[in-house]
Amino acid sequence: MEVSTDGIVLKARPYGERDMILTLLTPEHGRITVLARSVGKNKKQSVLYAQNFVFSHFVLFKGKGMYVVNSADVHEAFYGLRQDLSRLALAQYFVDVAAKSGAETDAAALCSLLLNSLYLLSSTDLDERLIKLVYETKYCIIEGVFPEVTCARCGKQPAKWSFRDGFCCEECGNGYPITQGMISALRHISQNEGKKAYLFSMNDDSVHYLSKLLSDYVSFVTDTDFLSLEYYRSLRITL
Template structure:
């Protein structure tokens, strides 16, 4: 039997039989895989901590047929605090579902793995705008899976002389004033939003988290990315975000979701 050590993050944990758990892991060495954590639901199981949602661990996996079995799991970071914060939990659920639904089994993507780990870490911090961080994640996610929007030149003619421009989701990015009449469904976009998108694409998310961004720019970024994701990514699951918005609406909070 093949034995492998790799870092991994729990994207999903589903109870199987009485005490077992089937994990969907996003790993450094294998990409997305399914792994059985035998007896992980028992209170004294050594696999219990490494079988929790969002856990970031060193795993020892044994290949068994089409699946893996978790032989050992050593916590690097549990991210357990996320479960105590409704906003953080909703956003974390959303991005892990995005990764799960948009990646192929056994296909590695180390840049995306690091991005996911860093973003989950940021969700545990009190001084971070989690809404903005989620949209920064979405933009970098699109880049890392091959759907990066063009924001530094016209997506049609490649001109960098952008005095006036719009954003066109179906054309994949910024469209200059000369080309804009050729396309329908153009969206107005603020210069600051364009510059922010360039900044996010050029820097790691930890550095991006330190930027102070106005609610208006975050809202505009959200509208563009939500439309972009729904066009280019299949099975975008917004349920956790819709649930969060309904809770915020009940409390009279307007966060622009």
């Protein structure tokens, strides 16, 4: 059976001497694992589609076992990422997070979020920290694990965020303190689609604080400590 689909490489690992096993995120089939033959180290010219982040159109053959790549046409390789260590590390974190998405995820929405975020990281000078905030927030919304940004008990303006219980106002519960500026940013992100979601501003301290909080929340909901995130943070400190 032949399957024709767009896909972004989330993970690529060697398999035998010259083959690779790719984890793809596809809009129609969700996350799938495919075997890419003869793309290993000896054939440098043909391996572009088998690298992380690369977005291609695939023709796959499904036999008894896993999908096998028949052909692949690269749509976008996000070359810009390779020129900036910090943005490259962030892109790696984005695909690692996408690889944790659930079986019920709206894969088309996640593909579009990932592509938009990689494009902005690779081809624009938009503040990468804002791209990260949007990616993490939207990821949690798509996964159905982002709470409504009002007090979960009384509906008032929230002032705290509890990872277990959601947002709450000053009176109704406990959690990490959040400011009105951060609430506005989270509402802006959740209420806007496409590139518009990334267009907002916040002061440096708030960006730093909210970025840490959202990463911790993504770790919490995926039950994962992301090595790529630790690497990204170590770069931000030394750069």
